Amino acid sequence: MTERAPGGTTTAAGGAVPAPAAEPTERRGRPRNAAVDTTVVETVLRLLEEGVTMGELSMERIAREAGVGKATLYRRWAGKEELMLDVLRSLDDADPELPGTSARDDLVVLLELLRRRGLAKRSSAVLRTVISQVQAHPRLWKEYHQTVILARRATVHAVLRRGMTTGELRDDLDIQLLSDLFVSPMLSRAMLHEWEELPEGLAEQIVDAVMEGARPRPEGPAR
Amino acid sequence: MTERAPGGTTTAAGGAVPAPAAEPTERRGRPRNAAVDTTVVETVLRLLEEGVTMGELSMERIAREAGVGKATLYRRWAGKEELMLDVLRSLDDADPELPGTSARDDLVVLLELLRRRGLAKRSSAVLRTVISQVQAHPRLWKEYHQTVILARRATVHAVLRRGMTTGELRDDLDIQLLSDLFVSPMLSRAMLHEWEELPEGLAEQIVDAVMEGARPRPEGPAR
Amino acid sequence: MTERAPGGTTTAAGGAVPAPAAEPTERRGRPRNAAVDTTVVETVLRLLEEGVTMGELSMERIAREAGVGKATLYRRWAGKEELMLDVLRSLDDADPELPGTSARDDLVVLLELLRRRGLAKRSSAVLRTVISQVQAHPRLWKEYHQTVILARRATVHAVLRRGMTTGELRDDLDIQLLSDLFVSPMLSRAMLHEWEELPEGLAEQIVDAVMEGARPRPEGPAR
Amino acid sequence: MTERAPGGTTTAAGGAVPAPAAEPTERRGRPRNAAVDTTVVETVLRLLEEGVTMGELSMERIAREAGVGKATLYRRWAGKEELMLDVLRSLDDADPELPGTSARDDLVVLLELLRRRGLAKRSSAVLRTVISQVQAHPRLWKEYHQTVILARRATVHAVLRRGMTTGELRDDLDIQLLSDLFVSPMLSRAMLHEWEELPEGLAEQIVDAVMEGARPRPEGPAR
């Protein structure tokens, strides 16, 4: 959580943890309006979708457009960057349903998800804008990295490990290296803002190419 | 050139073209002080190395620290972003000498170069800072992409194409896809700011893993 | 009364009337804590004595220092200014005992009282601060003028009128003019914040000088 | 001068001293726009005349209405109060021409001037507003006191001293006391915001009453 507040569960973030159980803190005074978090994040998204540049997105303006006092913003987020982090998090969606038929199929699904995300309406312009903003702030990037990126990575690792045990994948390679072989070709295109060049069958192409390798095989391409 | 000026030659940028020869324009008044470009870019680099955040790097401060008038900055760059673009370009170094013994060896050299860059003193902290700034500006990013990134990519493509003709590499794969398979694992780690996790033999590991593929091969690992 | 409240009795103000007796209004809910009025006014006085500037005296701070909710303040006073008016009133003390031996002696006592007030601990720094605040608000000043100043003036007028009948004072002068001749020399020094320049025998000096006039008298100085 | 600036002669203030001659300070950069001082002070006066309350007169608004950047205001004045001090000073007019026929006549002229000032268009509402604001700030008030009030007082003292030598006035009274006897009756009415009660012949009435004294004189009232 980036929230400055004492307690309080963010409704904005996607997979927010439901507060670590016991909370004996005696709460006094008027409680925070939970709707404010949502409203603000939604407002930022709306503005970004309308083509508002990052530089034009001042806290001043966000407050104005969201119909919220500036103090209210600063009560919840330490600055524009932390707010952006929450906006970024709100774009994350839950883990996908994997077919489980084979490591290859699971990987295709995961990569396809990544591709779709890049092409999705909201994420497209918005994500690339917000993410570069967050990247410029080491602390935020670290937080995002640990919260979101590592979570996604864990899913991939699980699939790979299962593939190794079934013999579908080589087991003499470092799991992280293997993970990168599959994921990074899609990921780097995304990060270089080449979303538009993500054609339909790309996920399958990547997975199959990595499976078979760049060196010509004597026999046919497996199966 | 990002320069606004009429005819100025950048000394800062690495592979800057030395002005297209003939220049019949009648030049009058005091000529630009070429040292200023260098001084400014070096000042920015120095500040970034000293740990100054992107947000703290105002034109005001750059001018102050470089001992230069603000007008002088704006006479040469349209804004902070264009200045940063030049700073970024100044970090680029010339193309490497390739051994040419095999596609595999050439690729290892290229990836090793990428890895070293990430670990180099200047580039380390600085590059990741500047690049995220430039990424936030579509226009600048496009310019950087076309000037620098595509140039590097061309080198890789040449190597790959040569490997296809020699039979060292499969020729049934899209050249860009193949390029991504080799380069992106190193690149994405860099972009996710995981420079520190770039171990010694990583370049070789990646190249060999991509060559052989993730699927177990019946026979031994080639040659 | 400045109080907004239904029926509250101010304990702070000096000569406050104790609520006009009968009050058939059906009062419900928790009754007001009468101590709050006192606490708040005393807190303001304490802060002012401690050298807190007028500008630093926000309602926020008053509530904080008095250990009182902001709403409670606004329930009793419409704003900072009305609160200050009550503070100012709390500084007023009862009418003095006049000797009555002669108009001259009575005037000396009245002026001496004015002088002493200026030198008193509380009034000194505080009064000059609060009064200038109240002066900036026409409505409040009018209220203070009518409540306090006119009351004082009436006392002086009575003394003067008695002096006229006894022949001690000229009866061809406007009573208000005459009053000003005696009182204003002391008063204006006070308002110009020249309290410190109020020497011991000043009251007598003023009264005698006004009695005799500025023009040299042929005979000795009376009586 | 309240100005924060290095050097610079205020054009706003009335009796501004013309800079103490030699000024070897090497001035660099764009010089201040002298017109700004005038514009700002005039804007404040205009707003006050239009009935804008002191509380509504924020630096924000002054800048807006004067078409001036906030930084420009703060470059010249340390805050609202110091600006008000200059506004107050701009209301001061030069010393009057005294008839010199007698001390009595001179005093009447001086008091009449005071009375007129109170009734004048600008001074009326404005002066009482600004002065109470300045009064609330000890430092400013002290400055105003020393700059303006003491200057006026000196004029009165000169008149009195001359009257003493000519025998028109008693010479056994303290000069400051004597000064107060004449001036304060008019002054205190002004400070108590009783401008409206300043009738036509008041100046003469006061002077004559103080000259003759409050005690009945045996012979006729002089001359």
Next chain:
DNA sequence: GTATAAACGAGACGGTACGTCCGGTCTTGTA
């Protein structure tokens, strides 16, 4: 030489955003 013209350091200028604080209002839980 002497004019002309541009570059230069400095810094004022009108704007705008920053993050903080206050003013008044409101909404909790407790008394």
Next chain:
DNA sequence: TACAAGACCGGACGTACCGTCTCGTTTATAC
């Protein structure tokens, strides 16, 4: 219903930067 606590919207505070604009000075080329 009063009360302490504190969230809420609005808006002023004083500072920092933005990009532009004078200043006085310096340094070239053109006459």
